[in-house]
Amino acid sequence: MSNELSGEMEKRITEAATRVFIKKGSAGASMQDIADEAGINRTLLNYYFRNKEKLFELVFAKVTECFLPGFISTMRSSMDIFDKFRGIIDIYFDLLLENPLFPIFIIHEISADPSLLIKLMKQKGLNPDQISQTIQDEMKSGKIKDTDPRNLMVNLLGLIIFPFAARPLIEGLLFHNNSGYTMEFIENRREYLKEYFIESIRK
Amino acid sequence: MSNELSGEMEKRITEAATRVFIKKGSAGASMQDIADEAGINRTLLNYYFRNKEKLFELVFAKVTECFLPGFISTMRSSMDIFDKFRGIIDIYFDLLLENPLFPIFIIHEISADPSLLIKLMKQKGLNPDQISQTIQDEMKSGKIKDTDPRNLMVNLLGLIIFPFAARPLIEGLLFHNNSGYTMEFIENRREYLKEYFIESIRK
């Protein structure tokens, strides 16, 4: 098959694999599940991707790197610090409303195999010190309360991501398992959260 | 074997199963893994527990119900509303420092099989309306800002649970994979969070 069509098939497979892995997890998903989702013979998976592990690592890398560029470019921009945080909330809400299961997937897979994260950080050149430093620099603007920058980041990320990660729980405990209602709640939460978080750190 | 010793074996098995299921997840854990962890022959598992599914459901129920009694009794107590929130932070930090992987486990398993949550709510008689009402009553004390009580609860739970659920990520991104450092950070976060959360809702 030509390179273009071959590329199409690889895309079709990786997209199917992404849906299946995210729904069932690495251990819970079978190659047959993925073949069915892609509408192809299972043997073709081994033709395009040598084995399940390779396919999973590709999907995992693709999913995790969604979270980085927007965050990094916003933090490095020349925006006002409050606008940076508002921007990050917007970027992640857009991403998570589109892909609500990404956090559960990433967190669970890293927990099951911590080497995944280490590989990823080496691949993407992620540097913890650089991230901490960027945040710490922002603390010095004097506009916000003096806080451990790591606590500030954990707060921000937790307030954004937790409702998605724990969505099944929240849905069950607070919304009678009515998923439409939960999504409406989460969409409304976007502006609420900007106000709440900014006020909680303003000096 | 006598009932007492039989009970001992069941306890030994469920504790081993809990460790294995929490580490590998339901799909990733094999009965052989659990037998090895308990130091017994694999066949004995089927003697004491008919099958993997039953054993898993037992472990899942045991793990999830850890989170309820402390929360419910604190919310129903006669404490000041701020002390209730401080109490909940303490209860959950104690629980999560002891069992840091519980949140990842619960969230992932419910995501993989949402019927788990429904079964659980029926078993435990959990009522979403009752939970919402308890919180709403607290909002009327006038001490705290007027907020959607669901947002308030999501904030509180997210601020508490997220650092544990996302610990592998946070460790990698902010702490050079130094797990000791992360645990120290989380222990220090307890008092910080009480202050931060209370101030963020105070009228």
Add this chain to the structure above:
DNA sequence: GTCTATATGGCGATAGAC
């Protein structure tokens, strides 16, 4: 490239000896 057929191994579950 895509399929059928199959090799190989692991897992869950049970029968039967002790």
Add this chain to the structure above:
DNA sequence: GTCTATCGCCATATAGAC
């Protein structure tokens, strides 16, 4: 109660026809 032996199933991966 605890073990060995075994059955049946499903999953991964590959060989080979087309």
